[in-house]
Amino acid sequence: MNGVExxxxxxxxxxxxxxxxxxxxxxxxxxxxxxxxxxxAPTTLATxxxxxxxxLSVLMLGVLHQFIPVIxxxxxxxxxxxxxxxxxxxxxxxxxVLGFLEMPSLxxxxxxxxxVAGVLIAVWNLGVTLAASRPLRLPALxxxxxxxxxxxxxxxxxxxxxALTLSGVFAPTAxxxxxxxxxxxxxxxxxxxxxxxxxxxxxxxxxxxxxxxxEERGRTRHWAFWLTSLGIAIAWLSxxxxxxxxxxxxxxxGLVGWIALFAGVALYLLDMRELYRRRRRRExxxxxxxxxxxxxxxxxxxxxxxAAGALSQFSNLAPALAYALLVGWLSGLALSxxxxxxxxxxxxxxxxxxxxxxxxxxxxxLVVERRxxxxxxxxxxxxxxxxxxxxxxxxAVVRLATGLTxxxxxxxxxxxxxxxxxxxxxxxxxxxxx
Amino acid sequence: xxxxEDLRAGREPLPRIMQAVRxxxxxxxxxxRTTFEPIPLYRVLGVKGYSHEARRLESGDWEIVxxxxxxxxxxxxxxxxxxxxxxxxxAEADWAEPVRTLDNRGLLPPExxxxxxxxxxxxxxxxxxxxxxxxxPQFLFPELEARGHLIRVEKREDGARLLIRHA
Numbered sequence: 226m227n228g229v230e231x232x233x234x235x236x237x238x239x240x241x242x243x244x245x246x247x248x249x250x251x252x253x254x255x256x257x258x259x260x261x262x263x264x265x266a267p268t269t270l271a272t273x274x275x276x277x278x279x280x281l282s283v284l285m286l287g288v289l290h291q292f293i294p295v296i297x298x299x300x301x302x303x304x305x306x307x308x309x310x311x312x313x314x315x316x317x318x319x320x321x322v323l324g325f326l327e328m329p330s331l332x333x334x335x336x337x338x339x340x341v342a343g344v345l346i347a348v349w350n351l352g353v354t355l356a357a358s359r360p361l362r363l364p365a366l367x368x369x370x371x372x373x374x375x376x377x378x379x380x381x382x383x384x385x386x387x388a389l390t391l392s393g394v395f396a397p398t399a400x401x402x403x404x405x406x407x408x409x410x411x412x413x414x415x416x417x418x419x420x421x422x423x424x425x426x427x428x429x430x431x432x433x434x435x436x437x438x439x440e441e442r443g444r445t446r447h448w449a450f451w452l453t454s455l456g457i458a459i460a461w462l463s464x465x466x467x468x469x470x471x472x473x474x475x476x477x478x479g480l481v482g483w484i485a486l487f488a489g490v491a492l493y494l495l496d497m498r499e500l501y502r503r504r505r506r507r508e509x510x511x512x513x514x515x516x517x518x519x520x521x522x523x524x525x526x527x528x529x530x531x532a533a534g535a536l537s538q539f540s541n542l543a544p545a546l547a548y549a550l551l552v553g554w555l556s557g558l559a560l561s562x563x564x565x566x567x568x569x570x571x572x573x574x575x576x577x578x579x580x581x582x583x584x585x586x587x588x589x590x591l592v593v594e595r596r597x598x599x600x601x602x603x604x605x606x607x608x609x610x611x612x613x614x615x616x617x618x619x620x621a622v623v624r625l626a627t628g629l630t631x632x633x634x635x636x637x638x639x640x641x642x643x644x645x646x647x648x649x650x651x652x653x654x655x656x657x658x659x
Numbered sequence: 660x661x662x663x664e665d666l667r668a669g670r671e672p673l674p675r676i677m678q679a680v681r682x683x684x685x686x687x688x689x690x691x692r693t694t695f696e697p698i699p700l701y702r703v704l705g706v707k708g709y710s711h712e713a714r715r716l717e718s719g720d721w722e723i724v725x726x727x728x729x730x731x732x733x734x735x736x737x738x739x740x741x742x743x744x745x746x747x748x749x750a751e752a753d754w755a756e757p758v759r760t761l762d763n764r765g766l767l768p769p770e771x772x773x774x775x776x777x778x779x780x781x782x783x784x785x786x787x788x789x790x791x792x793x794x795x796p797q798f799l800f801p802e803l804e805a806r807g808h809l810i811r812v813e814k815r816e817d818g819a820r821l822l823i824r825h826a
Contacts, residue, residue: 229797295797434794437765505765573769577802581776588769 229294231574234307236645238287239563241315243638245279246556250631253624260620264544271325276551277415278318278340282375284559285423286310286347288566289368293351296365296430297358306350313343321386329390337379337386344379348372363450367426370454374418377461381411406468410461416547417457417486420555425453425493428516431562432497436504436513446496453489456482483534490527494520511594515561515601522553522608529616545615548623552630553608560637561601567641568592591644597637604633661692663720673700680704680725688726696721714807754811754824757789758782764793764818772799779808779825786825793818 249272252258258272290307294300301307320336355361355369385407388400395403433440459482463475497520501513509517526549533542568591576585607629614622660679662672676691683689688709691697700723701711709725716722759778763771771792776799778788795812796819803810807826812819 230801298795298797434768437767437793440794506767569769573798577798578805580773580802581778581780585773 229291229298229300230304231570232287232291232294232301232304232307234304234311235287235291235570236567237311238283238290239567239641241311242280242284242287242559243634243641245275245283245318247631247634247638249273249275249280250627250634253627254631256620256624259544260615260618260623267325267328270328271322273547274318274322274325276556277420278314278321281420281551281555281559282344283311283314283318284563285420286314286344288427289351289423290347291566291570292427292430293354293358293365293368296362296368297355299354299358302350302353302357306346310343310347310350313339313346317341317343324386324390331390333386333390334383337383341379341383344375348376363446364426364430366450367422367429367454370458371419371422371426374414374422374457374461378411378414378419381407381414385411402468406464410464410468412543412547413457413464414461416550416555418454418461420551422454422457424555424558425450427562428497428520428558429500431565432513432516433500435506435565436501436509437506438500438504442496442499442503445492445499449489449493449496451489452485453493456485456487456489458482460486487527487531490523494524494527510565510589511592511597511601512561512565514598515564515605516558518601518605519554519558519561522549522557522605526550526554526612529612542616545612548615549608549612553605553612556630557605557608560604560634563641564592564597564601564637568644571644591647592640597640600633600636600640604630604637607633660689663692663694666694676700677703680707680709686727688724691723691725692716693721693723697723712804754822755785755787757787757822759786759788761788761790764791766793768796769798772796772802775799775821775823776802776806779806779823782825784825788821788823788825790821790823791818792821795819796821 249258252268252272252275256262257268259266259269262269290301290310317336317339320332321340322336324330324332324336351368352372355365355372358365361369384395384403388395388403392400429446430440432438460479461482463479463482466472466475467479497517501517526546529542529549530539530546533539533546539546568588572586572588572591579585607626611623611626611630614620614626660676662675665672665675672693679689691700696713704711704725708727710727711723711725713721713723759782761771761774761778763774766774771790775788775790775796782788795814800810803823809824809826811822813822
């Protein structure tokens, strides 16, 4: 018989992710990272990787170990490999973050190697599961493409860590070229390819499912995927070629890739608007309401990025753009979807066996949306303020804004903790507390 | 296939079982009833690509449903059995006409699952429930399995038609 099982690891990934995100925000609030410190300062690099590996990568890996089996209707190849990935990536990124603080430190390549090992196991585990569920539908295609970029991004990151700490592995000029030009590829592959495509694919499926919108909404949806993913691939590969030899042709090809990427994102947002318009559920739950706010953040961040590129201000504004994408769009989307995913998985786990036999609470009874909604608004207000602060180089504003997003994150994490650990007096209908 | 008589009479059932397995068409499954849980057989048939679901009958005997799946062989090679068309684990004739029909389209998950499991509780052994869902209910399958119900899924343009046979 087919059907998927609940992954015992997903919620551990979520816990590590939320803890990393809170710690990263705390470092910014305390003025220990950019913009109070330079972009390349050890504490800034540590903070950035707390967000990118500790929070977003760990979270997305955890979610994908549950999501891929569900969208493909195939059991995960190995649950225990999911656990191995969890430990390798968690231990590896802690080493990496400590390595940044102690730079140059052997902890960088060692931590990086552990992260890469964990990621490769996950790519195998998830890739085999995806391959078994061919032909792939659109959300699965997004994820397949994002796994390829994940692999490229961690391998590139590991070669940075090696070049920074182990002189002699790369020739000095190669190391320089790698660190100066490779960084843009690391950002493009990581934020656009890995986080971006994963977030787009997961949102396409989850929002359609929970807003009761049709999954097939026409050609725009498919064009959005192909333009975005091929655009990132083309821009990435031409940038990779440019590391070895300057060439006007490669630059031109790269530009085509970037244009395709922006066109793809624009079509994606149009298709998402179509999703919300054609939904059958009028009253939206918090995850769909704030998923839409996160999509607005993507639109604003993408427009800012395109404008910065057109005005040749890209390298000056890169930190602000990365902030808008990472905090506004990706983290905002992640928090809002966790507010649905965690209660849903908890409900299945706790009440699945009793369904039909006794009365069980509804999924929505596990959360108190009235209490959470203002908190999500606080989060997105903080992210908007923070983006403005980053664009104007106002360190105090960024610290204040991060204080707001941190409070909101803490509050959402607490709500999720209550879902997992209900207090008897809060339970509806006197269900047993697990 | 029932080998309980063989076992009670002290006859070795394995040759008969293997003969039956060899007689299966690609994609076909086998339901086996025995007096004990035949753990060594799992391995033998696992190598041939069959996965199994065992359950204890009320009489204390065992019923094991073997379905062709994607289990790997002894040396990690892909097993031969083709998983492409998951077959009904029971013969066609055993599936009666549906006595109840649920239209779960347009319901927010997990509402379809709640309705299906609730309706099944009101039904009797062997009765069939028909349900129309927006998508294949992935989280329903393990629950049906745990309760011993059998399911057939027919993919459709607008989702899936499910036929569920009460245990």
